[in-house]
Amino acid sequence: MSNLDTRPDEVVCAAAAGDLEVLTPREVPLGGPRAMRVRRTLPQRSRSLIGAWCFVDHYGPDDVTDTGGMVVAPHPHTGLSTVSWLFTGEIQHRDSAGNAALVVPGELNLMTAGHGISHSEVSTDRTSTLHGVQLWLALPDAARDVAPGFAHHAPDPVVRDGLTARVFLGSLLGETSPVETHTPLLGAEVLLEPGTRATVDVDASYEHGVLVDTGAVTAAGTTLAANDLGYLAPGRSEVELVAGDEPVRLLLLGGPPFGEEIVMWWNFVGRTHDEVVAYREAWQSQLVDGTQHDGRFGVVADEPLAPLPAPELPNARLRTRS
Incomplete structure:
Protein backbone atom coordinates (compact mmCIF):
# COMPACT_ATOMS: atom_id res chain seq x y z
CA MET A 1 0.00 0.00 0.00
CA SER A 2 1.18 3.51 -0.74
CA ASN A 3 1.19 6.44 1.62
CA LEU A 4 -1.04 8.71 -0.46
CA ASP A 5 -0.65 11.81 1.71
CA THR A 6 0.11 14.77 -0.55
CA ARG A 7 2.12 16.29 2.30
CA PRO A 8 3.56 13.22 4.01
CA ASP A 9 5.11 13.72 7.41
CA GLU A 10 8.80 13.20 7.86
CA VAL A 11 9.21 10.47 10.47
CA VAL A 12 12.42 10.16 12.45
CA CYS A 13 12.26 6.79 14.16
CA ALA A 14 14.02 5.60 17.27
CA ALA A 15 13.09 3.12 19.95
CA ALA A 16 11.51 4.66 23.06
CA ALA A 17 11.44 3.37 26.59
CA GLY A 18 8.28 2.43 28.43
CA ASP A 19 6.25 -0.58 29.48
CA LEU A 20 2.69 -0.12 28.25
CA GLU A 21 1.13 2.36 25.86
CA VAL A 22 -2.27 2.52 24.19
CA LEU A 23 -1.93 4.01 20.70
CA THR A 24 -5.07 5.21 18.93
CA PRO A 25 -5.27 5.65 15.16
CA ARG A 26 -5.77 8.63 12.89
CA GLU A 27 -7.88 8.32 9.73
CA VAL A 28 -6.18 8.76 6.37
CA PRO A 29 -8.02 8.80 3.00
CA LEU A 30 -6.64 6.39 0.41
CA GLY A 31 -7.25 8.64 -2.57
CA GLY A 32 -10.03 11.16 -3.32
CA PRO A 33 -12.96 12.43 -1.22
CA ARG A 34 -15.04 9.22 -1.62
CA ALA A 35 -12.08 6.89 -1.27
CA MET A 36 -11.76 4.22 1.37
CA ARG A 37 -10.17 5.38 4.59
CA VAL A 38 -7.52 3.62 6.62
CA ARG A 39 -6.73 3.83 10.33
CA ARG A 40 -3.03 4.47 10.91
CA THR A 41 -1.54 3.62 14.31
CA LEU A 42 2.15 3.57 13.37
CA PRO A 43 4.06 5.76 13.07
CA GLN A 44 2.97 8.48 15.48
CA ARG A 45 4.58 11.01 17.74
CA SER A 46 4.79 8.84 20.84
CA ARG A 47 6.11 5.74 19.09
CA SER A 48 7.55 4.98 15.68
CA LEU A 49 8.60 1.34 15.83
CA ILE A 50 7.66 -1.95 17.45
CA GLY A 51 10.61 -4.15 16.64
CA ALA A 52 11.09 -3.62 12.91
CA TRP A 53 7.36 -2.89 12.41
CA CYS A 54 7.29 0.76 11.32
CA PHE A 55 3.89 1.27 9.64
CA VAL A 56 0.45 -0.08 10.54
CA ASP A 57 -2.61 0.67 8.39
CA HIS A 58 -5.89 -1.00 9.39
CA TYR A 59 -8.94 -0.71 7.15
CA GLY A 60 -12.54 -1.85 6.79
CA PRO A 61 -14.96 -3.39 6.77
CA ASP A 62 -15.20 -1.16 3.70
CA ASP A 63 -18.16 -1.30 1.29
CA VAL A 64 -16.40 -1.09 -2.06
CA THR A 65 -19.63 -0.26 -3.90
CA ASP A 66 -19.56 3.06 -2.04
CA THR A 67 -15.83 3.86 -1.96
CA GLY A 68 -14.48 1.97 -4.95
CA GLY A 69 -12.29 -0.14 -2.69
CA MET A 70 -8.52 -0.16 -2.92
CA VAL A 71 -7.13 1.38 -6.09
CA VAL A 72 -3.44 2.10 -5.56
CA ALA A 73 -1.50 2.76 -8.75
CA PRO A 74 2.19 1.83 -9.19
CA HIS A 75 4.40 3.52 -6.60
CA PRO A 76 7.94 2.94 -5.32
CA HIS A 77 9.47 1.57 -2.11
CA THR A 78 12.99 1.31 -0.73
CA GLY A 79 14.49 -0.08 2.47
CA LEU A 80 11.40 -1.94 3.70
CA SER A 81 9.17 -4.98 3.33
CA THR A 82 5.39 -4.81 3.03
CA VAL A 83 3.14 -7.33 4.79
CA SER A 84 -0.40 -7.76 3.44
CA TRP A 85 -2.98 -9.61 5.57
CA LEU A 86 -6.69 -9.67 4.79
CA PHE A 87 -9.75 -10.58 6.86
CA THR A 88 -12.30 -10.13 4.03
CA GLY A 89 -12.04 -9.44 0.30
CA GLU A 90 -9.37 -9.90 -2.35
CA ILE A 91 -6.59 -7.67 -3.71
CA GLN A 92 -4.57 -8.05 -6.90
CA HIS A 93 -0.87 -7.36 -6.33
CA ARG A 94 1.54 -6.67 -9.21
CA ASP A 95 5.15 -5.60 -8.85
CA SER A 96 8.14 -4.70 -10.99
CA ALA A 97 10.00 -7.90 -10.01
CA GLY A 98 7.44 -9.82 -12.06
CA ASN A 99 5.24 -11.02 -9.21
CA ALA A 100 1.47 -11.09 -9.70
CA ALA A 101 -0.45 -12.53 -6.76
CA LEU A 102 -3.83 -12.38 -5.09
CA VAL A 103 -4.01 -11.27 -1.48
CA VAL A 104 -6.76 -13.36 0.15
CA PRO A 105 -7.90 -13.80 3.76
CA GLY A 106 -5.64 -15.85 6.01
CA GLU A 107 -2.66 -15.88 3.64
CA LEU A 108 0.50 -13.78 3.89
CA ASN A 109 2.01 -11.82 1.03
CA LEU A 110 5.39 -10.31 1.91
CA MET A 111 7.13 -8.06 -0.61
CA THR A 112 10.69 -6.93 0.08
CA ALA A 113 11.62 -3.68 -1.63
CA GLY A 114 15.29 -3.56 -0.66
CA HIS A 115 17.19 -1.53 -3.28
CA GLY A 116 13.94 -0.56 -4.96
CA ILE A 117 10.66 -1.92 -6.28
CA SER A 118 7.36 -0.55 -7.53
CA HIS A 119 3.96 -2.20 -7.22
CA SER A 120 0.21 -1.70 -7.49
CA GLU A 121 -2.68 -2.96 -5.36
CA VAL A 122 -6.28 -3.09 -6.58
CA SER A 123 -9.25 -4.83 -5.00
CA THR A 124 -10.85 -7.29 -7.43
CA ASP A 125 -14.30 -7.17 -9.01
CA ARG A 126 -15.27 -10.13 -6.82
CA THR A 127 -14.78 -8.05 -3.67
CA SER A 128 -17.82 -6.41 -2.08
CA THR A 129 -16.26 -5.82 1.37
CA LEU A 130 -12.60 -5.11 2.02
CA HIS A 131 -11.15 -5.54 5.50
CA GLY A 132 -7.55 -6.08 6.58
CA VAL A 133 -4.18 -4.57 7.40
CA GLN A 134 -1.13 -3.36 5.53
CA LEU A 135 2.11 -3.36 7.53
CA TRP A 136 5.66 -2.24 6.79
CA LEU A 137 8.90 -3.65 8.15
CA ALA A 138 12.05 -1.51 8.22
CA LEU A 139 15.04 -3.39 6.86
CA PRO A 140 18.23 -3.23 8.92
CA ASP A 141 21.22 -1.44 7.45
CA ALA A 142 22.90 -4.68 6.41
CA ALA A 143 19.88 -5.72 4.31
CA ARG A 144 18.23 -2.53 3.15
CA ASP A 145 19.88 -2.65 -0.28
CA VAL A 146 19.05 -6.30 -1.08
CA ALA A 147 17.43 -7.28 -4.35
CA PRO A 148 13.60 -7.17 -4.37
CA GLY A 149 11.82 -10.34 -3.30
CA PHE A 150 8.39 -11.83 -2.67
CA ALA A 151 7.07 -14.58 -0.39
CA HIS A 152 3.66 -16.18 0.16
CA HIS A 153 2.53 -18.36 3.05
CA ALA A 154 -0.83 -19.83 4.09
CA PRO A 155 -0.41 -20.74 7.79
CA ASP A 156 -2.38 -23.58 9.31
CA PRO A 157 -4.57 -22.58 12.26
CA VAL A 158 -3.37 -23.37 15.78
CA VAL A 159 -6.36 -24.18 18.00
CA ARG A 160 -6.43 -24.01 21.81
CA ASP A 161 -9.36 -23.67 24.23
CA GLY A 162 -11.26 -20.63 22.94
CA LEU A 163 -8.29 -19.47 20.83
CA THR A 164 -7.34 -19.84 17.17
CA ALA A 165 -4.10 -18.39 15.82
CA ARG A 166 -2.45 -18.12 12.41
CA VAL A 167 1.27 -17.46 12.69
CA PHE A 168 2.40 -15.74 9.50
CA LEU A 169 5.85 -14.59 10.71
CA GLY A 170 8.09 -15.92 13.45
CA SER A 171 7.03 -18.40 16.14
CA LEU A 172 4.10 -18.62 18.54
CA LEU A 173 2.19 -21.42 20.29
CA GLY A 174 4.60 -24.03 18.95
CA GLU A 175 4.08 -22.98 15.33
CA THR A 176 6.84 -21.40 13.20
CA SER A 177 6.39 -19.63 9.88
CA PRO A 178 8.80 -20.71 7.13
CA VAL A 179 9.01 -17.17 5.75
CA GLU A 180 12.50 -15.71 6.18
CA ARG A 197 -8.65 -16.11 29.04
CA ALA A 198 -5.43 -17.21 27.34
CA THR A 199 -1.81 -16.90 28.43
CA VAL A 200 0.56 -16.85 25.47
CA ASP A 201 4.30 -17.47 25.83
CA VAL A 202 6.38 -14.85 24.01
CA ASP A 203 10.05 -13.99 23.57
CA ALA A 204 11.09 -11.78 26.51
CA SER A 205 13.66 -9.96 24.33
CA TYR A 206 10.88 -8.70 22.04
CA GLU A 207 8.69 -5.65 22.31
CA HIS A 208 5.11 -6.44 21.28
CA GLY A 209 2.09 -4.75 19.78
CA VAL A 210 -1.52 -5.90 20.13
CA LEU A 211 -3.67 -4.47 17.32
CA VAL A 212 -7.37 -5.04 18.04
CA ASP A 213 -9.61 -5.50 15.01
CA THR A 214 -12.93 -6.53 16.55
CA GLY A 215 -14.21 -6.81 20.10
CA ALA A 216 -12.42 -5.66 23.25
CA VAL A 217 -9.54 -7.45 24.91
CA THR A 218 -7.59 -7.01 28.12
CA ALA A 219 -3.89 -7.45 27.36
CA ALA A 220 -1.45 -7.59 30.27
CA GLY A 221 -4.09 -6.00 32.49
CA THR A 222 -5.08 -3.10 30.21
CA THR A 223 -8.29 -3.08 28.18
CA LEU A 224 -7.95 -2.30 24.49
CA ALA A 225 -10.92 -1.35 22.33
CA ALA A 226 -11.34 -2.08 18.63
CA ASN A 227 -8.71 -0.24 16.54
CA ASP A 228 -6.38 0.34 19.51
CA LEU A 229 -2.75 -0.72 19.29
CA GLY A 230 -1.30 -1.71 22.65
CA TYR A 231 2.48 -1.59 23.12
CA LEU A 232 4.34 -3.86 25.55
CA ALA A 233 8.01 -3.30 26.32
CA PRO A 234 10.57 -6.12 26.38
CA GLY A 235 10.90 -8.18 29.53
CA ARG A 236 7.69 -10.24 29.40
CA SER A 237 7.88 -13.99 28.78
CA GLU A 238 4.10 -14.26 28.50
CA VAL A 239 1.10 -12.11 27.63
CA GLU A 240 -2.34 -12.72 29.11
CA LEU A 241 -5.25 -12.00 26.75
CA VAL A 242 -8.79 -11.83 28.12
CA ALA A 243 -11.72 -11.43 25.72
CA GLY A 244 -14.80 -9.45 26.62
CA ASP A 245 -18.41 -10.38 25.87
CA GLU A 246 -17.88 -10.44 22.09
CA PRO A 247 -15.55 -12.42 19.82
CA VAL A 248 -12.12 -10.83 19.44
CA ARG A 249 -9.81 -10.66 16.48
CA LEU A 250 -6.37 -9.15 16.97
CA LEU A 251 -2.88 -9.14 15.51
CA LEU A 252 0.08 -9.85 17.78
CA LEU A 253 3.21 -8.21 16.39
CA GLY A 254 6.70 -8.24 17.84
CA GLY A 255 10.44 -8.16 17.49
CA PRO A 256 13.55 -7.08 19.37
CA PRO A 257 14.03 -3.30 19.57
CA PHE A 258 15.21 -2.27 16.11
CA GLY A 259 18.34 -0.50 17.39
CA GLU A 260 18.73 1.72 14.32
CA GLU A 261 17.30 5.13 13.57
CA ILE A 262 15.53 5.62 10.26
CA VAL A 263 13.97 8.43 8.30
CA MET A 264 10.66 7.47 6.68
CA TRP A 265 9.11 9.83 4.14
CA TRP A 266 6.32 8.96 1.70
CA ASN A 267 7.08 5.38 0.60
CA PHE A 268 10.79 5.44 1.31
CA VAL A 269 12.77 4.26 4.32
CA GLY A 270 16.27 5.71 4.43
CA ARG A 271 18.88 6.97 6.84
CA THR A 272 19.60 10.50 5.62
CA HIS A 273 17.94 13.44 3.92
CA ASP A 274 20.15 13.05 0.87
CA GLU A 275 19.21 9.40 0.46
CA VAL A 276 15.52 10.20 0.43
CA VAL A 277 16.06 13.04 -2.07
CA ALA A 278 17.92 10.61 -4.33
CA TYR A 279 15.13 8.00 -4.05
CA ARG A 280 12.52 10.59 -5.00
CA GLU A 281 14.58 11.85 -7.95
CA ALA A 282 15.14 8.29 -9.17
CA TRP A 283 11.40 7.63 -9.14
CA GLN A 284 10.46 10.89 -10.82
CA SER A 285 13.02 10.25 -13.55
CA GLN A 286 11.10 7.07 -14.47
CA LEU A 287 7.83 8.95 -15.04
CA VAL A 288 7.51 10.39 -18.53
CA ASP A 289 4.19 11.74 -19.86
CA GLY A 290 2.24 9.77 -17.26
CA THR A 291 3.87 6.43 -18.04
CA GLN A 292 6.44 4.39 -16.12
CA HIS A 293 9.83 3.76 -17.69
CA ASP A 294 12.58 1.44 -16.51
CA GLY A 295 15.04 2.48 -13.84
CA ARG A 296 15.86 1.80 -10.21
CA PHE A 297 12.26 0.83 -9.36
CA GLY A 298 11.55 -1.22 -12.49
CA VAL A 299 8.23 -1.30 -14.33
CA VAL A 300 4.98 -2.98 -13.26
CA ALA A 301 3.98 -5.06 -16.29
CA ASP A 302 0.40 -5.25 -17.60
CA GLU A 303 -0.66 -2.36 -15.37
CA PRO A 304 -3.38 -0.05 -16.76
CA LEU A 305 -3.13 2.53 -13.96
CA ALA A 306 -0.83 5.53 -14.40
CA PRO A 307 1.99 5.61 -11.81
CA LEU A 308 1.79 7.90 -8.80
CA PRO A 309 4.14 10.88 -8.87
CA ALA A 310 6.01 11.63 -5.66
CA PRO A 311 4.84 14.59 -3.57
CA GLU A 312 7.07 17.60 -3.10
CA LEU A 313 9.67 17.37 -0.38
CA PRO A 314 9.31 19.74 2.60
CA ASN A 315 11.29 22.97 2.49
CA ALA A 316 13.46 21.99 5.44
CA ARG A 317 15.99 19.16 5.41
CA LEU A 318 14.68 15.86 6.65
CA ARG A 319 16.09 15.35 10.14
CA THR A 320 18.11 12.43 11.40
CA ARG A 321 19.01 11.52 14.96
CA SER A 322 22.03 9.63 16.17
Whole structure:
Protein backbone atom coordinates (compact mmCIF):
# COMPACT_ATOMS: atom_id res chain seq x y z
CA MET A 1 0.00 0.00 0.00
CA SER A 2 1.18 3.51 -0.74
CA ASN A 3 1.19 6.44 1.62
CA LEU A 4 -1.04 8.71 -0.46
CA ASP A 5 -0.65 11.81 1.71
CA THR A 6 0.11 14.77 -0.55
CA ARG A 7 2.12 16.29 2.30
CA PRO A 8 3.56 13.22 4.01
CA ASP A 9 5.11 13.72 7.41
CA GLU A 10 8.80 13.20 7.86
CA VAL A 11 9.21 10.47 10.47
CA VAL A 12 12.42 10.16 12.45
CA CYS A 13 12.26 6.79 14.16
CA ALA A 14 14.02 5.60 17.27
CA ALA A 15 13.09 3.12 19.95
CA ALA A 16 11.51 4.66 23.06
CA ALA A 17 11.44 3.37 26.59
CA GLY A 18 8.28 2.43 28.43
CA ASP A 19 6.25 -0.58 29.48
CA LEU A 20 2.69 -0.12 28.25
CA GLU A 21 1.13 2.36 25.86
CA VAL A 22 -2.27 2.52 24.19
CA LEU A 23 -1.93 4.01 20.70
CA THR A 24 -5.07 5.21 18.93
CA PRO A 25 -5.27 5.65 15.16
CA ARG A 26 -5.77 8.63 12.89
CA GLU A 27 -7.88 8.32 9.73
CA VAL A 28 -6.18 8.76 6.37
CA PRO A 29 -8.02 8.80 3.00
CA LEU A 30 -6.64 6.39 0.41
CA GLY A 31 -7.25 8.64 -2.57
CA GLY A 32 -10.03 11.16 -3.32
CA PRO A 33 -12.96 12.43 -1.22
CA ARG A 34 -15.04 9.22 -1.62
CA ALA A 35 -12.08 6.89 -1.27
CA MET A 36 -11.76 4.22 1.37
CA ARG A 37 -10.17 5.38 4.59
CA VAL A 38 -7.52 3.62 6.62
CA ARG A 39 -6.73 3.83 10.33
CA ARG A 40 -3.03 4.47 10.91
CA THR A 41 -1.54 3.62 14.31
CA LEU A 42 2.15 3.57 13.37
CA PRO A 43 4.06 5.76 13.07
CA GLN A 44 2.97 8.48 15.48
CA ARG A 45 4.58 11.01 17.74
CA SER A 46 4.79 8.84 20.84
CA ARG A 47 6.11 5.74 19.09
CA SER A 48 7.55 4.98 15.68
CA LEU A 49 8.60 1.34 15.83
CA ILE A 50 7.66 -1.95 17.45
CA GLY A 51 10.61 -4.15 16.64
CA ALA A 52 11.09 -3.62 12.91
CA TRP A 53 7.36 -2.89 12.41
CA CYS A 54 7.29 0.76 11.32
CA PHE A 55 3.89 1.27 9.64
CA VAL A 56 0.45 -0.08 10.54
CA ASP A 57 -2.61 0.67 8.39
CA HIS A 58 -5.89 -1.00 9.39
CA TYR A 59 -8.94 -0.71 7.15
CA GLY A 60 -12.54 -1.85 6.79
CA PRO A 61 -14.96 -3.39 6.77
CA ASP A 62 -15.20 -1.16 3.70
CA ASP A 63 -18.16 -1.30 1.29
CA VAL A 64 -16.40 -1.09 -2.06
CA THR A 65 -19.63 -0.26 -3.90
CA ASP A 66 -19.56 3.06 -2.04
CA THR A 67 -15.83 3.86 -1.96
CA GLY A 68 -14.48 1.97 -4.95
CA GLY A 69 -12.29 -0.14 -2.69
CA MET A 70 -8.52 -0.16 -2.92
CA VAL A 71 -7.13 1.38 -6.09
CA VAL A 72 -3.44 2.10 -5.56
CA ALA A 73 -1.50 2.76 -8.75
CA PRO A 74 2.19 1.83 -9.19
CA HIS A 75 4.40 3.52 -6.60
CA PRO A 76 7.94 2.94 -5.32
CA HIS A 77 9.47 1.57 -2.11
CA THR A 78 12.99 1.31 -0.73
CA GLY A 79 14.49 -0.08 2.47
CA LEU A 80 11.40 -1.94 3.70
CA SER A 81 9.17 -4.98 3.33
CA THR A 82 5.39 -4.81 3.03
CA VAL A 83 3.14 -7.33 4.79
CA SER A 84 -0.40 -7.76 3.44
CA TRP A 85 -2.98 -9.61 5.57
CA LEU A 86 -6.69 -9.67 4.79
CA PHE A 87 -9.75 -10.58 6.86
CA THR A 88 -12.30 -10.13 4.03
CA GLY A 89 -12.04 -9.44 0.30
CA GLU A 90 -9.37 -9.90 -2.35
CA ILE A 91 -6.59 -7.67 -3.71
CA GLN A 92 -4.57 -8.05 -6.90
CA HIS A 93 -0.87 -7.36 -6.33
CA ARG A 94 1.54 -6.67 -9.21
CA ASP A 95 5.15 -5.60 -8.85
CA SER A 96 8.14 -4.70 -10.99
CA ALA A 97 10.00 -7.90 -10.01
CA GLY A 98 7.44 -9.82 -12.06
CA ASN A 99 5.24 -11.02 -9.21
CA ALA A 100 1.47 -11.09 -9.70
CA ALA A 101 -0.45 -12.53 -6.76
CA LEU A 102 -3.83 -12.38 -5.09
CA VAL A 103 -4.01 -11.27 -1.48
CA VAL A 104 -6.76 -13.36 0.15
CA PRO A 105 -7.90 -13.80 3.76
CA GLY A 106 -5.64 -15.85 6.01
CA GLU A 107 -2.66 -15.88 3.64
CA LEU A 108 0.50 -13.78 3.89
CA ASN A 109 2.01 -11.82 1.03
CA LEU A 110 5.39 -10.31 1.91
CA MET A 111 7.13 -8.06 -0.61
CA THR A 112 10.69 -6.93 0.08
CA ALA A 113 11.62 -3.68 -1.63
CA GLY A 114 15.29 -3.56 -0.66
CA HIS A 115 17.19 -1.53 -3.28
CA GLY A 116 13.94 -0.56 -4.96
CA ILE A 117 10.66 -1.92 -6.28
CA SER A 118 7.36 -0.55 -7.53
CA HIS A 119 3.96 -2.20 -7.22
CA SER A 120 0.21 -1.70 -7.49
CA GLU A 121 -2.68 -2.96 -5.36
CA VAL A 122 -6.28 -3.09 -6.58
CA SER A 123 -9.25 -4.83 -5.00
CA THR A 124 -10.85 -7.29 -7.43
CA ASP A 125 -14.30 -7.17 -9.01
CA ARG A 126 -15.27 -10.13 -6.82
CA THR A 127 -14.78 -8.05 -3.67
CA SER A 128 -17.82 -6.41 -2.08
CA THR A 129 -16.26 -5.82 1.37
CA LEU A 130 -12.60 -5.11 2.02
CA HIS A 131 -11.15 -5.54 5.50
CA GLY A 132 -7.55 -6.08 6.58
CA VAL A 133 -4.18 -4.57 7.40
CA GLN A 134 -1.13 -3.36 5.53
CA LEU A 135 2.11 -3.36 7.53
CA TRP A 136 5.66 -2.24 6.79
CA LEU A 137 8.90 -3.65 8.15
CA ALA A 138 12.05 -1.51 8.22
CA LEU A 139 15.04 -3.39 6.86
CA PRO A 140 18.23 -3.23 8.92
CA ASP A 141 21.22 -1.44 7.45
CA ALA A 142 22.90 -4.68 6.41
CA ALA A 143 19.88 -5.72 4.31
CA ARG A 144 18.23 -2.53 3.15
CA ASP A 145 19.88 -2.65 -0.28
CA VAL A 146 19.05 -6.30 -1.08
CA ALA A 147 17.43 -7.28 -4.35
CA PRO A 148 13.60 -7.17 -4.37
CA GLY A 149 11.82 -10.34 -3.30
CA PHE A 150 8.39 -11.83 -2.67
CA ALA A 151 7.07 -14.58 -0.39
CA HIS A 152 3.66 -16.18 0.16
CA HIS A 153 2.53 -18.36 3.05
CA ALA A 154 -0.83 -19.83 4.09
CA PRO A 155 -0.41 -20.74 7.79
CA ASP A 156 -2.38 -23.58 9.31
CA PRO A 157 -4.57 -22.58 12.26
CA VAL A 158 -3.37 -23.37 15.78
CA VAL A 159 -6.36 -24.18 18.00
CA ARG A 160 -6.43 -24.01 21.81
CA ASP A 161 -9.36 -23.67 24.23
CA GLY A 162 -11.26 -20.63 22.94
CA LEU A 163 -8.29 -19.47 20.83
CA THR A 164 -7.34 -19.84 17.17
CA ALA A 165 -4.10 -18.39 15.82
CA ARG A 166 -2.45 -18.12 12.41
CA VAL A 167 1.27 -17.46 12.69
CA PHE A 168 2.40 -15.74 9.50
CA LEU A 169 5.85 -14.59 10.71
CA GLY A 170 8.09 -15.92 13.45
CA SER A 171 7.03 -18.40 16.14
CA LEU A 172 4.10 -18.62 18.54
CA LEU A 173 2.19 -21.42 20.29
CA GLY A 174 4.60 -24.03 18.95
CA GLU A 175 4.08 -22.98 15.33
CA THR A 176 6.84 -21.40 13.20
CA SER A 177 6.39 -19.63 9.88
CA PRO A 178 8.80 -20.71 7.13
CA VAL A 179 9.01 -17.17 5.75
CA GLU A 180 12.50 -15.71 6.18
CA THR A 181 12.92 -12.13 7.38
CA HIS A 182 15.94 -9.87 7.85
CA THR A 183 15.31 -9.32 11.57
CA PRO A 184 13.65 -11.60 14.15
CA LEU A 185 9.90 -10.98 14.07
CA LEU A 186 6.51 -12.12 15.24
CA GLY A 187 3.28 -11.68 13.29
CA ALA A 188 0.11 -13.63 14.10
CA GLU A 189 -3.66 -13.29 13.83
CA VAL A 190 -5.40 -14.40 17.04
CA LEU A 191 -9.12 -15.11 17.42
CA LEU A 192 -10.66 -15.37 20.90
CA GLU A 193 -14.11 -16.63 21.75
CA PRO A 194 -16.13 -14.45 24.17
CA GLY A 195 -14.82 -14.70 27.72
CA THR A 196 -11.67 -16.59 26.79
CA ARG A 197 -8.65 -16.11 29.04
CA ALA A 198 -5.43 -17.21 27.34
CA THR A 199 -1.81 -16.90 28.43
CA VAL A 200 0.56 -16.85 25.47
CA ASP A 201 4.30 -17.47 25.83
CA VAL A 202 6.38 -14.85 24.01
CA ASP A 203 10.05 -13.99 23.57
CA ALA A 204 11.09 -11.78 26.51
CA SER A 205 13.66 -9.96 24.33
CA TYR A 206 10.88 -8.70 22.04
CA GLU A 207 8.69 -5.65 22.31
CA HIS A 208 5.11 -6.44 21.28
CA GLY A 209 2.09 -4.75 19.78
CA VAL A 210 -1.52 -5.90 20.13
CA LEU A 211 -3.67 -4.47 17.32
CA VAL A 212 -7.37 -5.04 18.04
CA ASP A 213 -9.61 -5.50 15.01
CA THR A 214 -12.93 -6.53 16.55
CA GLY A 215 -14.21 -6.81 20.10
CA ALA A 216 -12.42 -5.66 23.25
CA VAL A 217 -9.54 -7.45 24.91
CA THR A 218 -7.59 -7.01 28.12
CA ALA A 219 -3.89 -7.45 27.36
CA ALA A 220 -1.45 -7.59 30.27
CA GLY A 221 -4.09 -6.00 32.49
CA THR A 222 -5.08 -3.10 30.21
CA THR A 223 -8.29 -3.08 28.18
CA LEU A 224 -7.95 -2.30 24.49
CA ALA A 225 -10.92 -1.35 22.33
CA ALA A 226 -11.34 -2.08 18.63
CA ASN A 227 -8.71 -0.24 16.54
CA ASP A 228 -6.38 0.34 19.51
CA LEU A 229 -2.75 -0.72 19.29
CA GLY A 230 -1.30 -1.71 22.65
CA TYR A 231 2.48 -1.59 23.12
CA LEU A 232 4.34 -3.86 25.55
CA ALA A 233 8.01 -3.30 26.32
CA PRO A 234 10.57 -6.12 26.38
CA GLY A 235 10.90 -8.18 29.53
CA ARG A 236 7.69 -10.24 29.40
CA SER A 237 7.88 -13.99 28.78
CA GLU A 238 4.10 -14.26 28.50
CA VAL A 239 1.10 -12.11 27.63
CA GLU A 240 -2.34 -12.72 29.11
CA LEU A 241 -5.25 -12.00 26.75
CA VAL A 242 -8.79 -11.83 28.12
CA ALA A 243 -11.72 -11.43 25.72
CA GLY A 244 -14.80 -9.45 26.62
CA ASP A 245 -18.41 -10.38 25.87
CA GLU A 246 -17.88 -10.44 22.09
CA PRO A 247 -15.55 -12.42 19.82
CA VAL A 248 -12.12 -10.83 19.44
CA ARG A 249 -9.81 -10.66 16.48
CA LEU A 250 -6.37 -9.15 16.97
CA LEU A 251 -2.88 -9.14 15.51
CA LEU A 252 0.08 -9.85 17.78
CA LEU A 253 3.21 -8.21 16.39
CA GLY A 254 6.70 -8.24 17.84
CA GLY A 255 10.44 -8.16 17.49
CA PRO A 256 13.55 -7.08 19.37
CA PRO A 257 14.03 -3.30 19.57
CA PHE A 258 15.21 -2.27 16.11
CA GLY A 259 18.34 -0.50 17.39
CA GLU A 260 18.73 1.72 14.32
CA GLU A 261 17.30 5.13 13.57
CA ILE A 262 15.53 5.62 10.26
CA VAL A 263 13.97 8.43 8.30
CA MET A 264 10.66 7.47 6.68
CA TRP A 265 9.11 9.83 4.14
CA TRP A 266 6.32 8.96 1.70
CA ASN A 267 7.08 5.38 0.60
CA PHE A 268 10.79 5.44 1.31
CA VAL A 269 12.77 4.26 4.32
CA GLY A 270 16.27 5.71 4.43
CA ARG A 271 18.88 6.97 6.84
CA THR A 272 19.60 10.50 5.62
CA HIS A 273 17.94 13.44 3.92
CA ASP A 274 20.15 13.05 0.87
CA GLU A 275 19.21 9.40 0.46
CA VAL A 276 15.52 10.20 0.43
CA VAL A 277 16.06 13.04 -2.07
CA ALA A 278 17.92 10.61 -4.33
CA TYR A 279 15.13 8.00 -4.05
CA ARG A 280 12.52 10.59 -5.00
CA GLU A 281 14.58 11.85 -7.95
CA ALA A 282 15.14 8.29 -9.17
CA TRP A 283 11.40 7.63 -9.14
CA GLN A 284 10.46 10.89 -10.82
CA SER A 285 13.02 10.25 -13.55
CA GLN A 286 11.10 7.07 -14.47
CA LEU A 287 7.83 8.95 -15.04
CA VAL A 288 7.51 10.39 -18.53
CA ASP A 289 4.19 11.74 -19.86
CA GLY A 290 2.24 9.77 -17.26
CA THR A 291 3.87 6.43 -18.04
CA GLN A 292 6.44 4.39 -16.12
CA HIS A 293 9.83 3.76 -17.69
CA ASP A 294 12.58 1.44 -16.51
CA GLY A 295 15.04 2.48 -13.84
CA ARG A 296 15.86 1.80 -10.21
CA PHE A 297 12.26 0.83 -9.36
CA GLY A 298 11.55 -1.22 -12.49
CA VAL A 299 8.23 -1.30 -14.33
CA VAL A 300 4.98 -2.98 -13.26
CA ALA A 301 3.98 -5.06 -16.29
CA ASP A 302 0.40 -5.25 -17.60
CA GLU A 303 -0.66 -2.36 -15.37
CA PRO A 304 -3.38 -0.05 -16.76
CA LEU A 305 -3.13 2.53 -13.96
CA ALA A 306 -0.83 5.53 -14.40
CA PRO A 307 1.99 5.61 -11.81
CA LEU A 308 1.79 7.90 -8.80
CA PRO A 309 4.14 10.88 -8.87
CA ALA A 310 6.01 11.63 -5.66
CA PRO A 311 4.84 14.59 -3.57
CA GLU A 312 7.07 17.60 -3.10
CA LEU A 313 9.67 17.37 -0.38
CA PRO A 314 9.31 19.74 2.60
CA ASN A 315 11.29 22.97 2.49
CA ALA A 316 13.46 21.99 5.44
CA ARG A 317 15.99 19.16 5.41
CA LEU A 318 14.68 15.86 6.65
CA ARG A 319 16.09 15.35 10.14
CA THR A 320 18.11 12.43 11.40
CA ARG A 321 19.01 11.52 14.96
CA SER A 322 22.03 9.63 16.17
